[in-house]
Structures are given as structure tokens and as C-alpha cells.
Amino acid sequence: MLDAPARRKLVEVRGLRKYFPITAGLLRRKIGDVKAVDNVSFDIFEGETLGLVGESGCGKSTCGRVILRLYDPTAGSIRIEGREIADAPQSDLRELRPTMQMVFQDPQASLNPRMTVAAIIGEPLDEHTTLSKAEKLARIYELMDAVGLNRNYANRYPHEFSGGQRQRIGIARALALNPKFVVCDEPIAALDVSIQAQVVNLLEELQDRLGLTYLFISHDLSMVRHIADRVAVMYLGQIAELAPRDDLYLKPLHPYTQALLSAVPEPDPELEAHRRRIILTGDVPSPANPPKGCNFCTRCPKVMDICRQVEPAFREVEPGRFAACHLYSETNETAGPTAAAEARKSIQQGV
Amino acid sequence: MTEASGARVEAAVRPPRNQWWDVWDQFKTHKGALVGLVIFGAILFAVLLGPFLWRLDPTYVDPNPVNMLKLRNQGPSLAHPFGTDQLGRDMLARIMAGGRVSIAVGLTAMALSLFLGTLIGVVAGFFKRADGFLMSMTDLFLSLPLLPLLLLMVTLFREPLSQALGTETGIFLLIVTAIGVTSWMHAARIVRGEVLTLKEREFVLAARSIGTPSRRLVLRHILPNVMSPIMVSATLGIANAIITESALSFLGLGFPPDFPTWGRILFDAVDQMQLYPLRVVLPGVAISLTVLSVNYIGDGLRDALDPRIRGR
Numbered sequence: 001m002l003d004a005p006a007r008r009k010l011v012e013v014r015g016l017r018k019y020f021p022i023t024a025g026l027l028r029r030k031i032g033d034v035k036a037v038d039n040v041s042f043d044i045f046e047g048e049t050l051g052l053v054g055e056s057g058c059g060k061s062t063c064g065r066v067i068l069r070l071y072d073p074t075a076g077s078i079r080i081e082g083r084e085i086a087d088a089p090q091s092d093l094r095e096l097r098p099t100m101q102m103v104f105q106d107p108q109a110s111l112n113p114r115m116t117v118a119a120i121i122g123e124p125l126d127e128h129t130t131l132s133k134a135e136k137l138a139r140i141y142e143l144m145d146a147v148g149l150n151r152n153y154a155n156r157y158p159h160e161f162s163g164g165q166r167q168r169i170g171i172a173r174a175l176a177l178n179p180k181f182v183v184c185d186e187p188i189a190a191l192d193v194s195i196q197a198q199v200v201n202l203l204e205e206l207q208d209r210l211g212l213t214y215l216f217i218s219h220d221l222s223m224v225r226h227i228a229d230r231v232a233v234m235y236l237g238q239i240a241e242l243a244p245r246d247d248l249y250l251k252p253l254h255p256y257t258q259a260l261l262s263a264v265p266e267p268d269p270e271l272e273a274h275r276r277r278i279i280l281t282g283d284v285p286s287p288a289n290p291p292k293g294c295n296f297c298t299r300c301p302k303v304m305d306i307c308r309q310v311e312p313a314f315r316e317v318e319p320g321r322f323a324a325c326h327l328y329s330e331t332n333e334t335a336g337p338t339a340a341a342e343a344r345k346s347i348q349q350g351v
Numbered sequence: 352m353t354e355a356s357g358a359r360v361e362a363a364v365r366p367p368r369n370q371w372w373d374v375w376d377q378f379k380t381h382k383g384a385l386v387g388l389v390i391f392g393a394i395l396f397a398v399l400l401g402p403f404l405w406r407l408d409p410t411y412v413d414p415n416p417v418n419m420l421k422l423r424n425q426g427p428s429l430a431h432p433f434g435t436d437q438l439g440r441d442m443l444a445r446i447m448a449g450g451r452v453s454i455a456v457g458l459t460a461m462a463l464s465l466f467l468g469t470l471i472g473v474v475a476g477f478f479k480r481a482d483g484f485l486m487s488m489t490d491l492f493l494s495l496p497l498l499p500l501l502l503l504m505v506t507l508f509r510e511p512l513s514q515a516l517g518t519e520t521g522i523f524l525l526i527v528t529a530i531g532v533t534s535w536m537h538a539a540r541i542v543r544g545e546v547l548t549l550k551e552r553e554f555v556l557a558a559r560s561i562g563t564p565s566r567r568l569v570l571r572h573i574l575p576n577v578m579s580p581i582m583v584s585a586t587l588g589i590a591n592a593i594i595t596e597s598a599l600s601f602l603g604l605g606f607p608p609d610f611p612t613w614g615r616i617l618f619d620a621v622d623q624m625q626l627y628p629l630r631v632v633l634p635g636v637a638i639s640l641t642v643l644s645v646n647y648i649g650d651g652l653r654d655a656l657d658p659r660i661r662g663r
Contacts, residue, residue, distance in 0.1 A: 068560055090564075097562030110553035114575040114658055116370070123571070124561045157658040173557070 011044040016076035038237035051228030098177035105186040107166035111158035164195035243321040377655035384651020387644035398450035409444040449611035460592035463531030468538025476546025586649030590642035
């Protein structure tokens with residue numbers, strides 16, 4: 001992954017924020033914000049898979065949805081293929097929709113129960129192409145073949161399928177317009193383990209064949225290790241660490257990532273016996289009222305005084321590795337000005 | 352794969368069949384709906400084509416007073432199978448003629464109130480900005496005393512409409528509009544509630560991520576899924592409209608007195624109900640049968656339109 005910066009950036013996200021207002025009282029006055037996504041920046045290179053992991057409620061899904069403009073961002077910029085879409089009107093977005101698509105978490109809820117499979121997969125074609133009926137049907141069959149669905153099922157309804165098959169329908173729909181960028185919003189979370197592997201392999205195979213770029217949102221760390229090229233770890237609306245997959249799993253930098261990875265079970269029983277879990281105490285603070293300084297300071301085992309005062313910057317700690325933690329900003333400064341300057345020069349992403 | 356199974360797969364791959372055939376297949380399995388369809392068909396046949404077969408004038412009163420008095424309040428006979436009313440008019444002819452008006456009023460008023468209710472419900476549920484205003488309006492209409500409002504509308508607009516469009520068409524339009532605009536509120540509330548829950552479902556989000564504009568989103572994803580409650584309020588709405596029209600006619604504010612409708616016939620007979628019960632029973636049965644059969648048709652249709660129930 002070291003040659004990653006040389007590749008073309010497909011998606012650039014800078015300073016993305018999404019706040020949901022909290023209203024109360026008779027007049028529905030705004031009394032605060034839920035900071036679901038708070039100052040997030042990253043790039044996704046063409047053809048790669050960026051895994052986005054984090055615990056429930058940390059803003060992963062919101063982040064994915066904001067990037068596709070299913071929610072309007074509060075602030076920040078989103079560029080897809082160099083086009084700014086953060087403040088584009090819906091009519092302009094409609095033209096861009098074919099390049100960016102989404103696979104949803106719950107395959108049951110993301111398919112209209114009153115439409116046949118053919119109608120569901122054909123909907124994007126109805127919206128964006130002027131194919132004749134026969135051409136459309138041919139394309140639908142082609143897509144069903146691509147995701148491994150029997151053509152005979154075209155006239156059936158979603159409730160007649162198993163979870164894995166439904167997810168295949170969702171994937172076929174996302175692929176109908178030949179997108180470049182697909183946001184997979186926990187596509188395997190609602191599936192059985194055996195089916196999870198099938199769906200993930202299908203996604204990988206489609207990526208190889210069609211040159212897709214994924215933003216793969218998941219809370220399943222081992223699955224992300226399997227599919228992602230680079231991994232971003234989110235905590236409370238912010239990215240704690242972003243690194244190439246192998247580096248991240250081998251040597252996590254951010255204390256939160258260390259704690260998260262220490263929770264992954266080890267298949268080797270001997271290693272498992274010696275595995276030391278870092279057990280975090282306390283709960284995740286409310287995103288409506290995040291702590292001062294570092295978001296993780298209330299639970300961090302390595303917390304320092306500065307963590308409670310100053311918010312750490314999200315910066316490149318090692319080439320290609322980014323983290324938002326005071327532990328590393330210190331070492332950077334003590335390592336000498338040259339190293340820091342070099343690091344700054346090679347910053348390709350981050351704020 | 353063997354050749355035979357390959358051929359079988361190819362044969363089975365057909366272009367998607369028109370979904371209305373599936374709906375009809377399911378509808379056929381609902382016995383009550385089929386019976387309802389037959390009965391409603393028979394009633395429609397009777398009121399539309401009956402007057403051409405049974406050629407007595409429903410408004411004919413014998414000009415000779417002696418004959419008229421003799422003909423009054425007769426029981427069933429060959430000359431008058433359903434008997435005669437208090438002015439000696441033939442009941443069968445009156446019920447057929449009255450049914451035409453009552454069913455027309457019921458269907459049209461129901462269609463109007465459903466259209467209004469669905470439109471307002473969907474707009475209020477789907478577009479947050481319109482919600483407050485539209486729902487306040489719904490509450491306002493719900494809190495209005497309906498009968499005085501109907502009376503006011505009828506007294507205000509009856510004359511100008513009769514003059515402009517002719518007595519019958521004018522009053523028909525007036526009554527249909529009056530019933531329609533005063534009975535859409537329940538449908539609107541139910542539809543709004545359904546739309547609010549549907550709007551948050553992921554398939555709506557999925558359609559949005561495809562780039563489906565709001566208009567088609569509503570038509571393709573929201574409306575088919577609120578079909579069930581709409582169907583239910585539609586079938587109940589017909590009954591309601593027929594009965595409201597009866598009430599208006601009874602108060603002398605509907606159609607003119609000599610113009611037969613089921614409600615009118617019923618109320619004409621109520622004074623002498625204990626002496627001549629048949630004259631109450633006949634229009635009553637006609638109204639009940641219509642309402643019941645429509646209810647069952649609606650029930651069957653609702654089941655048939657839901658693919659999750661279909662084929663079970």
C-alpha cells in the first residue's frame with residue numbers, strides 16, 4: 001500500500017461535519033446538536049477498499065450517508081472525481097448518482113416489499129437510462145447473473161428470498177448503473193456468518209471485475225481485515241486512526257484502536273490464552289455533549305493532562321498512517337524538526 | 352447441466368408477467384370477495400339495466416285520486432313485485448332508480464374524499480414543511496359540526512348550481528362535493544401516519560440514493576405501500592356517503608322529494624314502519640348489501656394487492 005498516494009483519488013472528504021439538531025419545548029427551539037460526524041477528513045483512492053470501523057453509534061453510517069448526500073452535511077467538503085458535491089443542489093446530484101451507489105445494512109428493509117426483483121433492479125435503469133423494455137430486461141438478467149441470482153427469480157418478491165439472496169438483490173441494484181464508488185453500509189451485519197463470507201467474496205469479486213471503489217462500513221474487525229486495503233477507526237464522530245490494513249492490525253497506534261483490536265478473538269488457542277485484553281471502563285460519552293479536549297480522554301488508559309485540554313490534531317504520524325492522539329504529536333516534536341517537517345510535507349490527507 | 356434442465360430453465364425464463372394477473376389469481380381465492388363481486392355486479396346490473404326491463408315510471412302517481420288511494424301501500428303482487436309506496440308508486444322501479452343515484456353518489460363521493468384524503472395525507476407525511484399546516488387544517492375540519500356545515504353548503508350553492516347545470520346534475524355535484532370535502536379527514540390522518548413510518552424505511556432511502564425524484568418516490572414506493580389503509584377507508588367511505596346522502600335527502604336538502612334515492616325511500620317509509628315493514632326493509636337491505644359487498648371486495652383486493660399475503 002506504500003504506493004497508494006500515487007494513485008488517483010476518487011473521493012476526497014475534508015472537514016466533514018453532520019450535526020443533528022436537538023429541539024425541545026413547545027416552540028421546538030434548538031437546544032443543542034448531536035455531533036454524529038465531527039470534522040472527518042479522508043481520501044479514498046480509485047480501486048481500493050477503505051474500511052470504516054467503530055462501535056455502534058459512532059457515526060459510521062451517518063458518515064457514509066452524508067458522503068452520498070442522503071443527508072445534507074453541516075459543513076465540510078466532499079469531492080467525488082474532483083466534483084464538489086457537498087453543496088450541490090439535488091438536481092445536479094441526480095446526474096452524479098450513477099457514479100456513486102449504496103448497499104444497505106438491512107436487506108429486508110431496503111427492498112420495497114411490493115416490487116418484484118426485476119422492478120427493484122430495474123429502478124435505477126428506469127431513472128437514468130432510456131433503454132427499451134427488452135434491453136432493460138437483458139441488463140437485469142445480466143446483473144442477476146453477476147451477483148449469482150437465478151434468472152427465474154426475476155418475477156418474485158423480496159419476502160420470498162433469504163437474507164443473503166436479498167442482499168444480492170441490493171448489490172445488483174447498486175451495480176445497475178455501473179458505479180465507480182459504492183458505499184457498503186454494514187452489508188453483512190444482518191446476515192448469518194456463512195452467508196457473510198459469500199457476500200463479502202461476491203463484493204471482492206465484483207471489485208476485481210468492475211474496478212469498483214468501496215467505502216466498507218462495518219463493526220466486524222475481522223471482516224474488515226479481510227476486505228479492506230486501508231482502515232479508518234471512528235470514535236464518537238471523529239476518526240481516531242487511519243492506516244493501511246496490515247500496519248493497523250499489526251501495530252495499532254491510537255489507544256482506542258489498541259483496545260478495539262485487543263477485543264478480537266484469536267483463533268489459535270495458545271495465543272488466545274496469552275491475549276491481553278485492554279478493557280475500557282465507562283461508557284461512550286454522548287455525542288451531544290462530547291468531552292473537552294480529546295474525545296477519548298474519558299476512557300483512555302494512557303490519558304495525559306493535555307488530553308483533557310487540547311483536541312489532538314489528526315495528522316500523519318508515520319508515512320501513510322494517520323492518528324489523532326497527543327502521544328504521537330509529542331514524539332513527533334521531540335524527534336526533531338526535520339522529521340516533523342518531512343511528515344508535514346508528505347501529508348496527502350488530513351486537515 | 353444436462354440439456355433437458357437447460358431447456359427447462361430457458362422455458363421458465365419469461366419476461367415478467369403483468370402483475371395484475373397475480374392480483375386476479377389471488378383475488379379469486381378469496382371467497383367472500385368473489386361473492387361480494389357477484390352481488391355488487393348484480394346490484395349494478397339491476398340499477399343500470401333494470402329500468403329498461405321493468406318499464407314502470409318510478410315517479411308515476413295515478414292522476415285519478417280514487418285509483419291512487421286504492422293503489423297506496425299495497426303488498427307484493429304480480430303487478431308490483433315489491434309493492435307500492437304511500438303514493439301508489441311502484442317500489443321495484445323506485446328502488447332501481449334510487450339505487451342508481453345512491454350508488455353513483457356513494458362511489459363519486461368516496462372517490463373524491465379518498466383523493467383528497469390521500470393527497471393531503473401523503474403531502475403532510477412526506478413533506479415536513481407542509482405537515483403543520485395541513486394537519487391543523489385536518490383537525491379544523493374534524494372539529495367542525497358536519498351536518499350544519501353540509502346544510503349551509505347546500506342552502507348556499509343549491510340554487511346557483513341547479514340553474515347553471517340543471518336540477519339533477521347540479522344537486523348531484525353539490526351533494527357529492529359536500530360529502531367528499533367533509534369526509535376526507537380520517538383517510539388523511541391514517542395515510543399521514545403510514546407515510547411517516549414508510550418514509551424512514553431504508554427502501555425509500557435506497558430510492559433516493561438512486562436519484563429518484565420525490566414525485567416518483569411517492570408514486571412508486573409510498574403509495575403502493577399505503578394501499579391497505581386506503582382500501583379499508585374506501586370501502587367504509589361508500590357506506591358513509593350513501594348514508595349521509597340519505598340524511599340530507601331526509602332533511603329535504605338533498606335531491607327533490609319526488610326524486611328517488613335509497614335514503615329517500617327509506618325515510619319516506621319510516622313513519623309507517625310498523626304498518627308496512629317491507630317498505631323499510633327493502634331499501635335497507637339494498638343499502639346493506641351494497642355496503643357489505645363493497646366491503647368484501649375491498650378486503651379481497653387489499654389481500655390480493657399485498658405480495659406478502661399473495662400465494663398463501
